[in-house]
Amino acid sequence: MKNSRSRQPFEIIPLNITERINQWSIIKNSPPTSLFWMALLRIMLGLLFLTTWASNASKGLYTPDGLEEFLRETLNEDSIPLYAEFIENVIIPIRGIFAPFQLVTEFLLGVALLLGFCTRGAALAGAFFIINTYLLSIGTDEWPWSYFTVLGVLGTVYFTKAGRSIGVDVLLLRHFGETKFALW
Numbered sequence: 001m002k003n004s005r006s007r008q009p010f011e012i013i014p015l016n017i018t019e020r021i022n023q024w025s026i027i028k029n030s031p032p033t034s035l036f037w038m039a040l041l042r043i044m045l046g047l048l049f050l051t052t053w054a055s056n057a058s059k060g061l062y063t064p065d066g067l068e069e070f071l072r073e074t075l076n077e078d079s080i081p082l083y084a085e086f087i088e089n090v091i092i093p094i095r096g097i098f099a100p101f102q103l104v105t106e107f108l109l110g111v112a113l114l115l116g117f118c119t120r121g122a123a124l125a126g127a128f129f130i131i132n133t134y135l136l137s138i139g140t141d142e143w144p145w146s147y148f149t150v151l152g153v154l155g156t157v158y159f160t161k162a163g164r165s166i167g168v169d170v171l172l173l174r175h176f177g178e179t180k181f182a183l184w
Helices: 017-022 037-058 064-073 081-115 117-136 144-160 171-178
Strands: none
Touching: 037 081, 037 117, 037 144, 064 117, 081 117, 081 144, 081 171
């Protein structure tokens, strides 16, 4: 029996991305990966953020002058014009506020990922940070895949809810249950 409703070519079927991916047979037929391994990726990301934070702090990059010098040295003729204007006209003028904000935010991201605390929120914030760092690096000799790889791991941490293994998120889940927002 044929469906009475005919489909138009290229019709969009309302499924969220997770449901669509789960329909792929290669994913449906694959054995699940233990959340323990995802937790190890999360812990490694936390260490990556914290060691980068310590290195940047030792170089003085979280001071207003250090941040301005870094930003001006990194911007170049190949930078995305709109992004370069944003850095020049918004971030550099408020560097006295932005530098300490950057110092605290990067540290807290590393700690949150390391401890598995509000991991999904930390993964989203980390992705935002990495995307901005990548946009700043365009036109430099930075290898773009170092950013894409970290983004991929942050996405994996987000979608697998990796804080629910060896993390504080498992305690938050037990106490508060699921949340509307992607926190744990």
